[in-house]
Amino acid sequence: MTKPIVEIQGLRVSFGGTPAVKDVSFAIQPGETVCVVGESGSGKSVTSLSLMRLVEFGGGDILDGRLLLERADGPLDLATAGAATMQDIRGNEIGMIFQEPMTSLNPVFTIERQLTDGLRMHEPLSAAQARTRALDLLREVRIPEPERRLRQYPHELSGGMRQRVVIAIAMACRPRLLIADEPTTALDVTIQAEILALINRLKRETGMAVMFITHDMAVVAQIADRVVVMYQGDVVETGTAAEIFATPKAEYTRALLAAVPRLGEMRGKPAPEPLRLVGDTHDPVPLTPRDTPEPLLEVRNLTTRFPVKGGILRRTVAQVHAVEDVSFTVNKGETLSLVGESGCGKSSCGRSILRLVEPVSGSVYLGGENVLAQTKRDMRAMRRHMQMIFQDPFASLNPYMRLQAQLTEPMQNYGLDNRADRAAALFDRVGLPRSFMRRFPHELSGGQRQRIAIARALAVSPGLIVADEAVSALDVSVQAQVLNLMMELQADLGLSYLFISHDMAVVERVSHHVAVMYLGRIVEIGPRAAVFENPHHPYTQALLQAVPIADPARRKLDTDVSFKPIPSPIHPLDHRPAPSVYDTVGPGHRVIQNSDYA
Amino acid sequence: MHYIANRLLSVAFTLLLISLITFLVTNILPGDVAMVIMGTQSNPEALAGLRESLGLNDPLIAQYGRWITGILTGDWGRSLVFKEAIGPLIADKVVASALIVVMSMCIALAAAIPLGIWAAVHRDKWQDNAASTTALFGVSLPDFFWGIMLILLFARYLGWLPSSGFVHPADDFVAAVRHAFLPSLALGLGLMAHLTRMTRSTMSSILSQEFIRVARAKGLTERTVIWRYALANAIGPVMTVAGLQVGYLFGSIIVIESLFNFTGMGWLTYQALLNRDIPLIQSTVFVIAAVVMLTNLVVDLLYAAVDPRIKLP
Known part of the structure; x- marks a missing residue:
């Protein structure tokens, strides 16, 4: 057996007295990829920063343990190495990349x-x-x-x-070990696929070892030789990728894997279905498909452009074509997902429907009434029927208001009675204890905050909820719970969702219908099964090919991949884009003829 | 180039507006130039004659036209108190004030940047507290207090530096710096406090960014990481704040120059105000506004030079 290149023994790290890593031991062999996986607060990043001894710059202290780096003259304990030695090792023997490019x-x-x-x-x-x-x-x-x-x-x-x-x-400097700390988390899925393939190739060609930190089980499945699962500062399980995914031993690993939506697992199911989480006593109830679809939201030829200002007089010199001739329908009690990469216009589309940004042209009908034709006063009344949930639950709650007040405020705006009782009922509805009503947002976890954001959206009993990346900032186990809650609410209250997301696996889980957006246009729209199982547009196909699958048996990164870069949506003022024209390829399944995807 | 021309144009336009406002305000105030020249006990006919000969009976717009044409053609009129042409009078005083403004800025930056960096590097430790307390101390006490203390210490007890007067740098540079040193230091202390806090907050937010971690992960020394990687990013914002402080400095020099009997723009403005020397007031206000605006233009251009992300349109 070869000697490990790095061996971590009994590492303990704390930040100002708060333990971050409690007792971590594992080794990395030359030339292998070890994925350290865990949710936020698991101590995975702290472990990697400790190995580079960068943790002390962030206020952390290595209390105990050894960080043995194998060198020509025998193992060196990095935990006690001097500053000059560490400087010599950093970037030379160990290289590191980080999350935010x-x-x-x-x-x-x-x-x-x-x-x-x-x-x-x-x-x-x-x-x-x-x-x-x-x-x-x-x-x-x-x-x-x-x-x-x-x-x-x-x-x-x-x-x-x-x-x-x-x-x-x-x-x-040709390091022997590359530490990659969430290197693809901030990237679009196609770019993520490229970067993962690149790291894989460099590892193969140079024989270096890779320590890959991530929260994403799908990425783990694609890249790991061995996996270290961390939870709250401890290692709960280690094993080969195949073992971890096929026969997870630790309770936590099983829970984590159960919470991960896997692309393709909804194949053959007629309707969205909640995830089956560890600890659930009963089987998840699928949402029963509706016999006669009844349209709630109808969007026709919606176009939204943003001005680009320039010059001393701040005149409009160009336009961002954010949403370009977009049409779709959301039925009562159903979910339509807008999916696409950053900058494709999916968020602008959602905001245009609520007139949080003013569209340039098009029409939006909610329950038969034209949203875009409302006066300011009528628009206010109309917003009662459509509410929004945002990505960052902390930023979207007022830090100075108690939770109860945050729920009763929208009711007050629309003159509803029995506000305290309604608020209490909403707390029950989203699964939060009523004792939380007197709390402030900072006293809640991320998942609890998002539940409050959902409760606030529900406070005025809307028919439509626009959820803009509503689960993207959440840890995967929390994400699963919030998704299940959203589906449960849909089943019970007949809600319609416009679900905006970049995550194909989540979209496949929750949607009745899916619209794929690219450069402001919908390039493909149709029933979920049709779009995912029989994608027609090359962009949809590329997206689906890029999505990592949480199954080590289905790897797709063995060769370099490269996707077409997305062109700029900024055009001069006289640019007159052609209208979107679609071919119908199946029942309700339409594919654009004239996209800019060449 | 296009951008600079545009900015200069907007500076010129603003100055025109300022000239109009100062002209109107000094004219709306009771009493006029003739009254100041003749005194309040003068006989009404002589006063009327003087008014006629000075053109004070013309419509305001005509008077303003005459004045602004004079400014533009270099004839700034005569000071009533100093009985001199205003142009050359101001030119000398501008040199004096520029000397202490530049010196106080240098003193402030030389102290504030290292102190701010030191505080940021040792954020939330005793060093940070020490620097913040020092800065707070500097900013809580008014300039003239520091002026008096400095005069007592360096001029009176130690006898190292002169306590008053101005020497033109063209005549004797060393003496000029020696005379300007104490007023500059008094101004610089207040300024330093602001700039230290600014440097600290800018640096600490930069030091928590990812590219600093990347720099450390490359194996660069702490000295390179802090003094090159971080400072190169902090210098722009600090410079901008320093530029804005020039305006504040021109307010402070009125007190400080009078205290040190340092005959610069501040001293001149004070004399003009004291003696209701209306033509001189108009000119000093105009010059100070121009200097402050041009300084900020220069700072903006320098910012663009140090930060490649800023593109001059």
């Missing part, structure tokens, strides 16, 4: 400087030699036009390209 690069330095200063720190290179190496590195991570990139600044590069640069920086 948008902020991982220094905005005021060129790419060249950021690539070469680490190199020249560790190796005696002239500026010209370092430059040559930097060019090689950029080619290695498959960045087009590397010579030009060297002269550019980070803001001139896209998110995916920046993450490639960060990887190039980490790879600069």
Whole structure:
């Protein structure tokens, strides 16, 4: 048996007296990918930062344990290594990449400087030699036009390209271990697929080991050789990827896996169905399909554009074509999902329907009434029937108001009576104890806050709820609970959802109908089963191909993948886009003829 | 270039507006130039004659036209108190004030940047508290208090520096700096307090960003991480605040220059106000406004030079 390259023994870390990592031990062999997986607060990032001894810059203290790094002259305990030794190891023997590509690069330095200063720190290179190496590195991570990139600044590069640069920086000195801390979490799914394939290839080609930190079981299934599952500062289970997914032993691992929606598992089911969570005593009840669909929300040719201002007089010089000729229908008691990558216009579409932004043209009918034709006063009355849930539950609750007041305020706005009783009933409805009514938002967890946000949306008994990435910021087990709650409410109250999300697996779980958006247009729309099982548009196919599946038997990253970059939605003022024209390929299943997806 | 031209145009427009406002305000106040020249006991006919000869009976708009044309052609009129042409009078005083404004800014930045960085690096530790307390102390006490203390300490007891007067830098540079030092220090202390707090908050938010972690993960030394990676990002915002403080400095020099008998723009403005020297008031206000606006234009241009994300349209 080979010696492990890194062995963590009994690591204990705390932040100002609060323990973050309690007792963590595991080893990484040369050339293997170890995924450390867990939800927020599990201590997975703290463990990786401790290994680099970066944890003390964030106020953490390594209290106990050994961090053994195998070197030519025997193992070295990084936990007690001096500052100079650590500086020598960082970026040289261990490279690290982080979550946010948008902020991982220094905005005021060129790419060249950021690539070469680490190199020249560790190796005696002239500026010209370092430059040559930097060019090689950029080619290695498959960045087009590397010579030009060297002269550019980070803001001139896209998110995916920046993450490639960060990887190039980490790879600069041929480290034996690459630590990747949630490197794809902030990226779109197609770019995530590219980056995962890249890390996989670099690992194969250089023989380095990878320690991959993530919260996403699907990513784990795609990339891991071995898995370390962490929960609240402890390791609860380790094993090979196949073992962890096929025969999870720890209760927590089983719960975690049960909460992960898997793309394709809804195949053959007629209607959305709540997830079966560990601890559920009864089987989930599928939402019964409706016999006669009755339209609630009808959107026709909706177009929303945002002005781009410029010049000294701040005149409109161009327009962002955020939503372009979009039409769809949401039936009573059903869910239509708008799915797409960042910037595709799905959120702008949701906001346009509630007139939180004013559309340029089109019509929106809610229960037969034209939303866009309402006066300001009538619009206020109309909003009672359509409410919204936002992505960040903390930012969307007023930090100075008690929870009860946050629920009664919308009732007061619409003159409803028995507000205290209604609020209490809503707390029961979303599964929060009534004792929480006197609390403030900061006293709640993320999932509890999102329940309050849902309760607030329900407070005025709307027929339609627009849920804009409503579960994206939540941990996977909490996400599953909130999704189940939303489906339960739909079944009981006959709610309709416009569900806006980037997550294909979640969308497959909750939707009756799905609309795929690309560059402001719906490129494919239809019943959930039709779109997922028989995708016609090449963009839908690309999206589905890019989504990682939480099953190590179905890996798809063995070869480099590359998706087409999304063009800019900004056009000059005189740009007159053609109307969207659709082919009908099945019952209710339509595919655009003229998208900009070439 | 286009951008600079645009900005200069808007500065010119604002200055025109300011000139109009100062002209109107000084004219609406009771008493006029003739009254100031002749005194309140003068006989009415002589007063009327003087008014006629000074053109004070013309419509206001004509008077303003004459004045602004003069400003633009270099004839700024004569000061009533100093009995001199205003143009050359102001030119000298601008040099004096520029000297202490620049010196106090240098003193403030030289102290505030290291102190702010030190506080940010040791955030929430005793060093941070020490720096914040020092800054609060500096900002709580008015400039003239520091002025008096400095005069007592350095001029009276230690005898190291002169306590009053102004020497033109063209005549004797060393003496000029020595004379300007104490007023600059008095101004700089208040300024330093603001800038320290600004540097601290900017630096601590930058130090918590991911690119700082990436820099450390590359194996760069702490010195490089803080003084290059972080400071290069902090310098823009700090500079902007420093630029805005120039306006505040021109308010403070009225007190400080008078205290140190330092004959600059502040001192001149004070004399003009004291003696109701209306033409001089109009000119000093105009000059100070112009200097403050141009400084901020320069700061904006410098910001664009240090931050590649800012593109001059």
